[in-house]
Amino acid sequence: MKSKLKTTIKNIIGKKTICHLRFSKLIYRKKYSKDNKIIGRIKAFKNTKIYYDKNKGEELKKLFKGIDVITISKDKKFYNNFDFLKVNCFTNSIIDNMCIDYSIILDNSFEDLKKSLNKNDEKFYLTELKTIEGFELLIDRIVEKNKSNKNIVNNLQNMKSKKADSLYEALQRILFINMLLWQTNHKLNGLGRLDLILIKYYKKDIENKTLNENEAKKLIKEFLETLHDFYEMKSSALIGDTGQIIELGGESINGEYLCNELTYLFIELMEELKLPDPKVLLRVSKKTPRSLIEKSLKCIQTGIGCPLFANDDVIIEKLINFGYEKEDAYKYGTSACWEPYIIGKASDPNNIRWLSFMNPLNDLLENEDLNSFTNIQDFIEKYKEYLKKYLDNLINQINNMRFEKDPILSLFIDDCVKSSKDISEGGAKYNNFGLTSVGLANLVNSICNIEEFVFKNKEMSFDEFNKIRKNNFESNEKLLKRLKNSEEKYGKDSDKILELANDLIKYTTDVLKEKRNYLGGRYKFGLSAPSYIDASKNVPASFDGRKEGEPFAVHISSDVSNGYTELVEFASKLSYEENRFNGNVVDFFVSPNFISDNFDKFVDFLMLSIKVGFFEMQMNVVSSKQLIEARKNPEKFPNLVVRVWGFSSYFKDLPDDYKDYLIERALKSEGNS
Amino acid sequence: MKVIVSNIQRFCLHDGPGIRTTVFFKGCNLKCPWCSNPENIDFEVQEYFKDGEKNVYGKEISLENLEKEILKDKDYYEKEGGVTFSGGEPLLQFKNIEPLLKNLKEKDINICVETALTVSTEIIDIAIKYVDEFIIDIKILDENSSYKINGNVEFFYKNIEKLLKNNVNVTFRIPLVPEFTVTEENINKIYDFLKIYKPQKVEIFKIHRLGESKYKSLGKEMMEFKDISDDKILEIKEKIKKLNIEVDYIKI
Numbered sequence: 075m076k077s078k079l080k081t082t083i084k085n086i087i088g089k090k091t092i093c094h095l096r097f098s099k100l101i102y103r104k105k106y107s108k109d110n111k112i113i114g115r116i117k118a119f120k121n122t123k124i125y126y127d128k129n130k131g132e133e134l135k136k137l138f139k140g141i142d143v144i145t146i147s148k149d150k151k152f153y154n155n156f157d158f159l160k161v162n163c164f165t166n167s168i169i170d171n172m173c174i175d176y177s178i179i180l181d182n183s184f185e186d187l188k189k190s191l192n193k194n195d196e197k198f199y200l201t202e203l204k205t206i207e208g209f210e211l212l213i214d215r216i217v218e219k220n221k222s223n224k225n226i227v228n229n230l231q232n233m234k235s236k237k238a239d240s241l242y243e244a245l246q247r248i249l250f251i252n253m254l255l256w257q258t259n260h261k262l263n264g265l266g267r268l269d270l271i272l273i274k275y276y277k278k279d280i281e282n283k284t285l286n287e288n289e290a291k292k293l294i295k296e297f298l299e300t301l302h303d304f305y306e307m308k309s310s311a312l313i314g315d316t317g318q319i320i321e322l323g324g325e326s327i328n329g330e331y332l333c334n335e336l337t338y339l340f341i342e343l344m345e346e347l348k349l350p351d352p353k354v355l356l357r358v359s360k361k362t363p364r365s366l367i368e369k370s371l372k373c374i375q376t377g378i379g380c381p382l383f384a385n386d387d388v389i390i391e392k393l394i395n396f397g398y399e400k401e402d403a404y405k406y407g408t409s410a411c412w413e414p415y416i417i418g419k420a421s422d423p424n425n426i427r428w429l430s431f432m433n434p435l436n437d438l439l440e441n442e443d444l445n446s447f448t449n450i451q452d453f454i455e456k457y458k459e460y461l462k463k464y465l466d467n468l469i470n471q472i473n474n475m476r477f478e479k480d481p482i483l484s485l486f487i488d489d490c491v492k493s494s495k496d497i498s499e500g501g502a503k504y505n506n507f508g509l510t511s512v513g514l515a516n517l518v519n520s521i522c523n524i525e526e527f528v529f530k531n532k533e534m535s536f537d538e539f540n541k542i543r544k545n546n547f548e549s550n551e552k553l554l555k556r557l558k559n560s561e562e563k564y565g566k567d568s569d570k571i572l573e574l575a576n577d578l579i580k581y582t583t584d585v586l587k588e589k590r591n592y593l594g595g596r597y598k599f600g601l602s603a604p605s606y607i608d609a610s611k612n613v614p615a616s617f618d619g620r621k622e623g624e625p626f627a628v629h630i631s632s633d634v635s636n637g638y639t640e641l642v643e644f645a646s647k648l649s650y651e652e653n654r655f656n657g658n659v660v661d662f663f664v665s666p667n668f669i670s671d672n673f674d675k676f677v678d679f680l681m682l683s684i685k686v687g688f689f690e691m692q693m694n695v696v697s698s699k700q701l702i703e704a705r706k707n708p709e710k711f712p713n714l715v716v717r718v719w720g721f722s723s724y725f726k727d728l729p730d731d732y733k734d735y736l737i738e739r740a741l742k743s744e745g746n747s
Numbered sequence: 748m749k750v751i752v753s754n755i756q757r758f759c760l761h762d763g764p765g766i767r768t769t770v771f772f773k774g775c776n777l778k779c780p781w782c783s784n785p786e787n788i789d790f791e792v793q794e795y796f797k798d799g800e801k802n803v804y805g806k807e808i809s810l811e812n813l814e815k816e817i818l819k820d821k822d823y824y825e826k827e828g829g830v831t832f833s834g835g836e837p838l839l840q841f842k843n844i845e846p847l848l849k850n851l852k853e854k855d856i857n858i859c860v861e862t863a864l865t866v867s868t869e870i871i872d873i874a875i876k877y878v879d880e881f882i883i884d885i886k887i888l889d890e891n892s893s894y895k896i897n898g899n900v901e902f903f904y905k906n907i908e909k910l911l912k913n914n915v916n917v918t919f920r921i922p923l924v925p926e927f928t929v930t931e932e933n934i935n936k937i938y939d940f941l942k943i944y945k946p947q948k949v950e951i952f953k954i955h956r957l958g959e960s961k962y963k964s965l966g967k968e969m970m971e972f973k974d975i976s977d978d979k980i981l982e983i984k985e986k987i988k989k990l991n992i993e994v995d996y997i998k999i
Contacts, residue, residue, distance in 0.1 A: 639758045
């Protein structure tokens with residue numbers, strides 16, 4: 075009786091928390107959306123049913139017993155359903171924004187997974203056992219509803235006791251486990267290196283003539299379309315932000331570039347489907363064949379913003395130097411955007427918080443006697459003091475966070491099963507937390523302008539300069555223009571800018587280096603972040619010529635039109651050593667005609683840029699004209715896709731401030747601003 | 748040594764083979780009314796006003812710094828790409844920049860020049876020493892009307908002969924301007940010229956008005972031109988093709 079009461083109380087608390095969390099996330103999205111479907115969803119959440127049990131495995135089992143199971147229509151090949159009105163309970167943060175190793179479920183049956191559990195560790199054993207029993211129970215329920223569909227019945231039943239035997243089966247297994255992740259509150263679920271995982275099934279089917287190439291293509295096409303189902307429900311911060319990334323290609327530890335028929339096929343299908351989601355990341359290196367880059371560029375030309383290129387020649391070395399084992403580093407994939415992530419081996423929440431380089435600058439400007447500075451170097455040193463305070467505070471906040479127990483992830487992330495330890499308690503092999511950063515460009519440009527106007531040209535005192543800034547440059551349009559158009563700028567490959575930027579990020583490393591998270595892991599950060607608009611709201615004007623509330627610069631970008639080689643040269647000279655590899659993406663706009671008129675030379679550019687050494691690279695292929703028209707008449711451009719941060723989205727679904735910023739950047743890249 | 752440059756543009760894909768950095772020198776001895784870079788006609792730094800604000804066309808730069816700028820994209824040049832000197836008439840600067848040309852040659856940077864060849868033969872001798880690719884404009888070959896652009900047909904022929912004797916790589920470009928280059932007399936002269944010199948490749952292009960705002964900023968007016976019909980362009984293309992010369996219509 076007593077324990078029942080306790081459960082009820084916990085149930086209520088849990089229910090409240092989860093409602094609160096989900097509700098606030100959705101309200102936040104509602105603010106941006108006029109879409110009735112979303113408002114309807116917010117209403118739906120009031121009717122959400124929440125499952126709780128003091129044993130997490132039992133709780134999941136209850137959930138899988140309770141969720142809606144549907145009958146799949148005959149013309150569909152895969153079972154995939156997501157009952158978002160039923161959820162399990164959580165009171166801590168969920169570990170997500172990552173990618174499990176799906177090959178585990180292809181090479182093992184549930185029986186095999188049960189066998190791998192250590193019975194001596196009773197608590198962990200029972201939780202995981204119940205979780206797997208929950209999977210089996212769900213399969214039974216689905217089979218019951220789809221009795222007449224032999225393919226679905228076989229593919230799902232086989233999961234219980236057999237390894238995957240065909241491409242069809244393998245794809246269904248991936249979808250099944252992926253679906254369970256969405257069902258259990260996990261967001262931003264990556265898919266992993268599917269070309270490498272799936273090739274053996276593809277080859278076998280072709281050899282055995284159970285499939286021909288065309289049938290295989292159709293199958294994978296439907297797999298991708300099925301992943302796209304529930305697109306809006308899967309989205310996190312903005313519609314399209316699903317983290318459903320498929321990684322393709324990549325160098326092996328033997329120095330050989332791995333790609334196969336499926337690498338090409340996935341890219342070809344993305345080009346055909348023109349969907350914003352799922353997304354593709356292509357790992358490239360100097361050894362990537364030209365034909366694969368050509369194929370990728372054709373896909374990029376459609377404007378869907380993928381593939382994103384990740385440069386193995388730069389990234390792998392950084393991962394190893396940081397402390398990831400060599401063998402693991404070569405198998406990296408990504409978190410939801412572009413943060414390198416060791417697939418199936420890490421808890422690494424790589425987007426745990428963002429840091430803004432502009433926050434400490436504003437604190438400094440508020441609190442210090444500016445006229446007491448006599449040179450820029452003293453000013454930079456003072457800035458570093460403020461940066462340290464800011465980072466200390468940020469890390470303290472993060473270290474107060476705790477993660478929810480997660481029996482599903484623990485099954486698919488090494489070494490949780492081996493050590494009988496839940497991922498939330500440090501069971502994973504790696505537990506390093508990742509920050510993203512924003513505002514470095516604005517900081518660097520601000521410092522350059524302060525030096526130029528106050529210390530070098532002595533046009534005005536620092537105080538006067540600051541007053542003008544605080545007044546949002548009102549009636550100082552000329553000065554504002556000069557600040558914006560200063561000669562030395564982030565993104566230009568001048569030694570001075572690079573030295574300053576590298577000095578500031580190295581200092582950030584120095585502060586973070588000593589810190590440990592609650593799982594004992596370290597902190598890393600990168601120079602790109604989704605928060606360039608959110609982090610800049612209500613932030614006062616800055617010396618780089620940014621007015622109050624205007625967005626920060628996007629990732630590693632420049633506003634020089636046609637300055638692609640310069641930007642890549644610049645990006646390749648930023649220092650990504652130590653812990654500075656948590657996503658560093660070069661981001662630019664190209665007009666569609668520019669690529670089609672110069673296709674071969676653009677392929678040259680991409681291949682040479684890999685050699686020059688960008689870390690990651692993505693682009694929007696769209697003209698400002700088209701964006702402006704789509705802004706005015708969204709109904710005429712229902713399928714226009716754009717790249718936003720680490721994801722692509724339908725332009726029409728974006729909040730207005732994102733739309734406007736894309737237009738502004740497109741105009742700048744065309745030299746029209 | 749310092750030279751006056753109006754722009755250094757990286758990642759140019761239309762000014763010769765490969766990926767190139769194009770250097771625009773100020774100063775030209777021709778006065779083509781369709782010129783798309785009117786800011787590069789005068790040899791000196793020029794003030795101009797745009798939206799009520801004072802600005803300048805042209806900047807003095809030392810050869811050392813110019814070389815630095817050119818080498819910034821070295822990673823992208825590979826075998827084919829490199830630097831393109833444009834203008835204005837870049838050959839007019841060649842005596843001044845010979846040390847730079849020498850350095851670039853030593854560093855194995857491919858050098859291309861966009862010229863109308865209306866310069867003294869002495870300069871051509873320097874150019875032959877260093878330039879890998881000549882992009883040569885064929886404008887007015889009719890002696891009776893070449894004065895309209897301040898041209899000098901005699902110089903042109905003399906220089907062409909010298910170049911071709913030295914077996915240099917040449918691409919000819921013909922701007923199609925109804926009132927000037929596509930007059931009956933002139934276009935026939937051009938065909939005759941091509942017949943004799945049989946270049947491997949000719950590019951033809953329609954002129955554009957993208958430079959109009961620059962004319963305005965200098966207090967000048969850009970002349971109005973008749974539009975050339977697609978049929979006429981096709982006709983010219985076919986005629987050149989018949990001479991067994993590869994011809995490209997480039998859109999700018």
